[in-house]
Amino acid sequence: MKRSTFWGLFWVTLAALYLFVPLWGAFDFSLRAERDVIGVAAYTRAFADDDFWRTFIFSNQMALISIVASILLIVPTAYWVQLKLPQLRPAVEFITLLPFVIPAIILVFGYIKLYSSDIALGPITLLPPLTNSDFSTNILLVAGYVTLALPYMYRSVDNGLRAMDIRTLTEAAQSLGAGWFTIMFRIIMPNLRAALLSGALLTFAIVVGELTLATFLGRPAFGPYLQQLGQHKAYEPAALSVVSFLLTWLAMVLIYFVTRGSNAQVTGAH
C-alpha cells in the first residue's frame, strides 16, 4: 500500500469514527429502554405521545411556510441584485450574514419588544400587537425562522443564479414576450431547483430543531418539546435524535438524486 493511501484511509476512518461512534452510541442507548432487552420500546413510547405528533406537525408546518416565505423573499431579491444592482451585492451579503452575528435570543426579544404593542404613527395604528393571538405570533415565528435561515438560503440561491446566465435567459424570455412573473416562475425558479432544494433542506433542519424563538414566543414547537422531554426522560430523546438524523439523511439522498439531473441541464445552458 502506498504511504499516501494509508494516511488517506487513516484520516477518513478517524473522521468516520468521530462522526458515527456518538450516533451509534445514541442508537444503541435508544434500544435499551427496557432492562436487559434490546428493543424499540423508546421509539414506540415516543411515537405514542400525542405531544410528539402535535409539536412535530406544528414544526413541520412552520418549516414549510418558512421555506416558501424564504424563497419568495430571497429569489426575487438575489435575482434583481444580480441582474440590475450588482453594486449592492456586498451590502446584501452583509445583511444576510447578520443572523450569524446576532443570536436568536436577541432577535426574539427584539421582536417581542417591537411587536407586542401597537405600532402607530401619531393617532393612526399601523400594526396591532402581533403577540396577542396564536396566528399572528406564528407570523412572528416564521419571520424569525426566515431570518435565521437567511445566510443559508441566500447563499444557495445566489450560487444557483451564478451558475446560470440569468441575463441572457431573461432577455431571451423577454424577447419572446414574457413578463417578470413568467420569467421568475417559469424560467428562473425551475432552473434553481437544485439550489432551492438545498436551501430548503437547510431551512428545514434549522426550523425543526429550533428552540429559542419557539420557547420565548410560547409556541408548541418540536424543539421545546425535545428539550422538555430530555429533562424528564432518557431513552425517548435519544430515539427521536436518531429519527431526526435518518430524516435528514433521507432528505440529502433525495436532493442528490433530484439535483443530479438538473445540474446537467443547467450546464447545457451555456
Add this chain to the structure above:
Amino acid sequence: MSFLELSNIRKQFSNVATPAVQDFNLKVEKGEFVSFLGPSGCGKTTTLRMIAGFEHPTSGSIVINGKNVIGVPANKRKIGMVFQSYALFPNMTVADNIGFGLRVAKRPKAEIEPRVAEMLKLIHLSDKGKRYPAQLSGGQQQRVALARALAIKPELLLLDEPLSALDAKIRVSLRNEIRAIQRQTGVTAIYVTHDQEEAMSLSDRIVVMSDGRMEQVGTPFEIYNFPQTQFVASFVGTLNQVQARVVDPSAGTLEVEGQPIVAAKAFDARKGETIAVALRPEMMSLDGKTQDDAVNRLVVTVEETTFLGSIVRTRARLRESVISFDTFNNPNLALPQRGEKITVAFPREAILLLKPSNAATENLL
C-alpha cells in the same frame, strides 16, 4: 417608409466618457438582411440591444413598421432574438423551448403544436423535439434558438453573433442555413458580427462600425471594393494602405515614398497634402506579367514570399509602408527572393483614396 428606421441614435453609458453609439442613422427595408460589422467595443451589439429594447437610447428614435418603439418594453416589441450563448431554457425540452413564446402569448394548443412541428422541420430537427438542450450539440442548440425566435412570427429578427461559439465548419454550414431560412420566411433580419466573411456571405447590406459610429453602409460588393475610410479598408478585405503625397489633384497624380502613381480620376485634395491610399492587391502583379492597362509601377523590396498552394503571397516593403499581393501559382513561376528588389505594376483603378475614419461617408474619388 422603411420597415426599420433608426434616426440620430446616441447611447451614452453613465460610467463611460465616450458615447457607445452616436450619429447612427439607418433605414432597413422589409425582408432585408443587414449586418453590423465591426471590432469588439464598436457599438454594434449596443445598437442591436437598443432595437431589442434591452437598452434605451440616450437620444434618437427607433421606428419599427411605422411605430416609434422608444419606451416600449422588450417583451412588447414582437422581436425575435438569437444570442451568442443560445440562451435556451435548460428546464424545457426543445419543443417546449420553441413553443414558449406562443404559450406566453396564450395561443391555443391547436395552433402551438403544428407551429412547433413546422419550426422543427425548418431546422431539420423533427426527431429531437423531446430532448433537452444539454443533449444537443452547439450547432443544434443554435438552430433551436433560431426556431424559437421565429416561432412567434416576429416583425424583426435580431441575431447577436450567433455563430461565434461554434467551430469553423459548423459556422459555415449554419450561416448558409440561417440565410436560407431568412429568405424562406421573409423576416427582416439584423445580424451582428465581427467576422467580415460572415457578414459578406450573409448580408444584403453591411453597416461597418467603429468607435460607436457608422463608417460605411453598403452592399458587400461596395464595402469590399469601394471602402470609403481608412478603417473600412483596413478592417474589410486585404487592401494595402499607404500614405501618398498629393502632386496634382486635377490630374490625379500622387507620390508614394517618392515614386509617382496616377489615380483613375481627379480628386479633391490640396497639393502637397498627405492622404491615405489603398491599393487593391488583386490588381497588382509582378513586372513582366503586367496587365495591359497597368500604368503604375512601384519598386519594392521583397520581405517574405509565402506559398499557399493555389496562390503565392508576397509581402514587400516600400521604405515606411508594407504591401502584400497574391499571384496565382503555376509551375513556371519564378518566386521573388527575400531582399530582392522587384517592380509591381497596377492600373489606375487599383488606387482608392481614403478619408480618415469616422469622417463623412463619401469617397474622395
